[in-house]
Amino acid sequence: MSGMVSLHMSSWSGPFDPDLRKQANADLEAGRVLFLPELNFALSASELDSVRAATQEAHDGDGGKSVSYDPTTGRHKAGPLSEALAERLVEPMARFTEAATSLVVGLFPGYAAGLNAGRTSFRPVEIEGRSLSWRKDDRRLHVDAFPSRPMGGKRILRVFSNVDPDAQPRRWRLGEPFEAHAQRFLSRLPRPSRSQAWMLSRFGLTHGVQTSYDQLMLGLHDAAKRDAAYQAAEAQVQDFPAGTSWIVYTDQMPHAALAGRCAFEQTFYVRPEVMADPDSAPLAILERLTGRALV
Numbered sequence: 001m002s003g004m005v006s007l008h009m010s011s012w013s014g015p016f017d018p019d020l021r022k023q024a025n026a027d028l029e030a031g032r033v034l035f036l037p038e039l040n041f042a043l044s045a046s047e048l049d050s051v052r053a054a055t056q057e058a059h060d061g062d063g064g065k066s067v068s069y070d071p072t073t074g075r076h077k078a079g080p081l082s083e084a085l086a087e088r089l090v091e092p093m094a095r096f097t098e099a100a101t102s103l104v105v106g107l108f109p110g111y112a113a114g115l116n117a118g119r120t121s122f123r124p125v126e127i128e129g130r131s132l133s134w135r136k137d138d139r140r141l142h143v144d145a146f147p148s149r150p151m152g153g154k155r156i157l158r159v160f161s162n163v164d165p166d167a168q169p170r171r172w173r174l175g176e177p178f179e180a181h182a183q184r185f186l187s188r189l190p191r192p193s194r195s196q197a198w199m200l201s202r203f204g205l206t207h208g209v210q211t212s213y214d215q216l217m218l219g220l221h222d223a224a225k226r227d228a229a230y231q232a233a234e235a236q237v238q239d240f241p242a243g244t245s246w247i248v249y250t251d252q253m254p255h256a257a258l259a260g261r262c263a264f265e266q267t268f269y270v271r272p273e274v275m276a277d278p279d280s281a282p283l284a285i286l287e288r289l290t291g292r293a294l295v
């Protein structure tokens with residue numbers, strides 16, 4: 001199975017062709033990356049200047065790799081940038097939230113009832129050459145799981161656009177289908193622990209209590225990143241040129257970001273009940289593989 005399919009469309013809002021929507025939904029829920037080679041997120045000349053300035057100013061310090069914007073509160077975090085420059089990027093990030101929401105709801109109307117927008121982020125830091133601990137190193141194949149934000153089975157859907165003003169591509173590696181990925185690592189994962197989940201929540205280290213699902217997903221994330229042989233094996237390499245966009249369930253498709261900068265990214269949380277095929281969700285697959293309820 002190729003990990004990616006191309007979708008030829010150049011508008012962020014529908015109505016979209018019903019056959020295109022149906023196929024896109026099936027491919028997305030099968031874990032594939034939907035690559036939109038003609039879908040550009042347009043920036044004004046002054047916004048491009050801000051983006052370029054961000055690539056020059058961004059430093060790999062304690063602030064993290066991204067400027068982020070919370071569409072529910074309107075607040076932002078400057079991350080690796082000065083406050084003045086981060087403020088200039090809030091407007092295009094807010095517009096990206098709107099565009100990504102319109103795209104997702106237009107392509108997957110059934111999701112509207114169970115969709116929440118999380119943070120928008122802009123990553124001006126070049127990935128190549130960063131030095132990071134293995135757990136934080138997103139150049140290693142992994143499925144997404146958040147240590148401090150339990151999902152309880154909700155999906156992590158992400159929309160990306162490469163807006164690099166100097167036309168650098170974003171380069172990813174793509175891994176195997178989720179079920180094979182889970183089977184590869186499941187026997188090595190620590191057993192889910194309710195007492196540990198309770199402790200983490202009690203001490204404010206998680207926003208809410210981790211479910212067994214969250215603990216298995218974090219275990220998968222860590223097991224894959226820690227496995228040098230798995231990381232060294234061959235995997236599909238995919239470039240996302242500047243001016244293109246892509247959509248993927250990053251909790252399902254093992255991915256690694258090898259190079260590039262200047263991606264806008266919008267995270268959505270999707271309740272599995274609104275999926276066309278909830279049985280394809282990591283929750284259903286892990287429950288089947290372990291033979292137990294995980295949330």
Ligand SMILES: [Fe+2]
Pocket residue numbers: 138142143144250255
């Ligand atoms: Fe990731």
